[in-house]
Amino acid sequence: MSLVSFFKKAKQLSENLNSWDRKSKVMIIGHRDGDGIAATTVLNQGLKHLGFEKIIPQILLSPDIDLLISMIKNNSPKYVITCDIGAEFAPTLEKRVKDFIITDHHPKKISNYGAKQLNCIEFGLDDEIDASGSTTALSLLTNLFDDTFWDSDKGKVILAFAVAGAISDFQFQKGIHKVNGVILNKAKIHSAVVVSKDISIFGRSMYPAYIAINRASIPGLTDYYFCRDIINASIDPRIGSYWKRIIDLDQEEKKNIIDIIISQLSEFSHKINIKEFLAKEVIGDVFDLIALYGWDCTLIRDGRATFDPREILHQVNYCCRLGHWDIALDLLNHKMVSDHTMKTISEFHRQGDQEVAEALKAYQNNLIELQSDCDGKVLLADFTDLIFYDEVGVIAGVIMKQDRDIDIMLSSCRMENNGLYKVSVRARSNVWEMVDSDNEFADAKKVYEKTKIETGSEIKYGGHRFAMSGYLPKETIPILFKNMVTYYKKLIN
Numbered sequence: 001m002s003l004v005s006f007f008k009k010a011k012q013l014s015e016n017l018n019s020w021d022r023k024s025k026v027m028i029i030g031h032r033d034g035d036g037i038a039a040t041t042v043l044n045q046g047l048k049h050l051g052f053e054k055i056i057p058q059i060l061l062s063p064d065i066d067l068l069i070s071m072i073k074n075n076s077p078k079y080v081i082t083c084d085i086g087a088e089f090a091p092t093l094e095k096r097v098k099d100f101i102i103t104d105h106h107p108k109k110i111s112n113y114g115a116k117q118l119n120c121i122e123f124g125l126d127d128e129i130d131a132s133g134s135t136t137a138l139s140l141l142t143n144l145f146d147d148t149f150w151d152s153d154k155g156k157v158i159l160a161f162a163v164a165g166a167i168s169d170f171q172f173q174k175g176i177h178k179v180n181g182v183i184l185n186k187a188k189i190h191s192a193v194v195v196s197k198d199i200s201i202f203g204r205s206m207y208p209a210y211i212a213i214n215r216a217s218i219p220g221l222t223d224y225y226f227c228r229d230i231i232n233a234s235i236d237p238r239i240g241s242y243w244k245r246i247i248d249l250d251q252e253e254k255k256n257i258i259d260i261i262i263s264q265l266s267e268f269s270h271k272i273n274i275k276e277f278l279a280k281e282v283i284g285d286v287f288d289l290i291a292l293y294g295w296d297c298t299l300i301r302d303g304r305a306t307f308d309p310r311e312i313l314h315q316v317n318y319c320c321r322l323g324h325w326d327i328a329l330d331l332l333n334h335k336m337v338s339d340h341t342m343k344t345i346s347e348f349h350r351q352g353d354q355e356v357a358e359a360l361k362a363y364q365n366n367l368i369e370l371q372s373d374c375d376g377k378v379l380l381a382d383f384t385d386l387i388f389y390d391e392v393g394v395i396a397g398v399i400m401k402q403d404r405d406i407d408i409m410l411s412s413c414r415m416e417n418n419g420l421y422k423v424s425v426r427a428r429s430n431v432w433e434m435v436d437s438d439n440e441f442a443d444a445k446k447v448y449e450k451t452k453i454e455t456g457s458e459i460k461y462g463g464h465r466f467a468m469s470g471y472l473p474k475e476t477i478p479i480l481f482k483n484m485v486t487y488y489k490k491l492i493n
């Protein structure tokens with residue numbers, strides 16, 4: 001029922017959108033992450049094909065009302081449409097534009113979502129597994145075009161980006177559900193995306209096979225030289241002048257690699273259930289956005305292409321984090337872009353990868369200020385001066401992949417402009433499973449809110465239940481940590 005109601009509201013809102021004057025300015029406001037950039041791309045291309053002549057995409061990092069107001073002032077749009085952000089924008093937009101539509105999947109603090117918002121939460125759906133910002137945005141467009149459009153190259157590209165956003169938001173990690181399922185199915189039907197079971201390691205179509213495997217944090221294969229030698233001895237490592245990537249391997253070579261992984265796992269980690277490990281981290285569904293064939297956004301450094309959405313958005317994410325979302329949108333909205341754009345993106349990509357690698361090395365060499373509790377299961381680490389502050393979530397993800405004992409990680413970094421700290425909270429899926437979705441207690445947000453009240457500080461936070469970021473004064477971070485430990489203990493008991 002809930003899913004039906006969601007699409008019913010999507011249809012109503014799409015009729016609203018269709019009634020807008022095509023010659024007037026429409027501002028799209030998207031969220032500054034992979035999902036948000038993909039969602040913005042979906043709307044931007046959708047509106048273009050609907051005949052809108054003046055589309056202004058803008059990106060916000062957080063739901064900042066003051067920034068929203070100044071964006072409206074600077075651009076004076078007649079209409080606003082949001083994606084992956086905006087759950088709380090209605091009162092502000094009501095007063096300032098002729099009409100608006102909000103599409104978001106983030107929970108709002110008050111439960112009223114209003115007539116002009118499409119948000120899965122209103123229909124009892126889950127923001128982390130049922131709908132991404134990008135699949136929500138696409139839900140608004142499905143009714144406005146017929147199958148001929150979705151079968152065309154232009155339609156397929158939009159479907160591909162809708163799927164890319166959901167994957168970048170890790171929405172498919174616990175299966176493919178509800179809104180995401182409907183949209184993925186549509187993308188498959190119209191041949192925008194191909195899904196297959198394969199070695200699913202990140203970098204499968206971007207890095208040489210041995211590098212992708214070395215970076216996957218598999219016990220026994222984390223030493224670069226050993227990994228390179230053993231992997232390359234088991235396959236024919238080159239194809240012409242190129243290194244073979246995982247996708248270039250034949251079935252036998254793939255099997256050889258799996259055998260090596262199994263033998264290393266059994267030798268190096270007795271705690272790990274091999275079958276489970278393989279199913280969770282090595283073999284699984286892979287998604288290839290074949291609609292993007294010939295697009296510059298698929299190019300990897302050596303000139304070959306990747307159609308894996310994680311890899312395509314990986315490079316775009318670094319642009320966004322460094323504030324250059326305009327370049328990211330340029331890349332995703334044009335089949336071909338200038339050499340300058342390509343060079344800039346690959347430079348940000350290199351820079352970002354390098355910063356994260358250095359931060360990881362510093363962590364491994366115990367050069368990071370740490371606080372830990374519950375036998376190392378809850379950890380706080382400060383990366384100030386090592387990374388760009390917006391990379392706190394990424395580095396936490398990388399560390400948690402290597403340090404399998406950590407259940408909840410708080411990573412912090414000082415922001416240069418205002419002296420506040422950005423703190424990311426990430427939790428492992430087993431913590432996730434302890435969380436009862438019907439119980440509003442089970443939420444990282446609770447911990448932020450408690451800290452806010454306890455300290456009386458102006459703490460802003462947002463995101464999802466267990467991938468949440470906040471902006472805090474330094475002295476409140478230990479209190480946030482203490483509250484997180486208390487919460488974790490309550491959860492495991």
Ligand SMILES: [Mn+2]
Binds near residue numbers: 035036084133
């Ligand atoms: Mn999102």
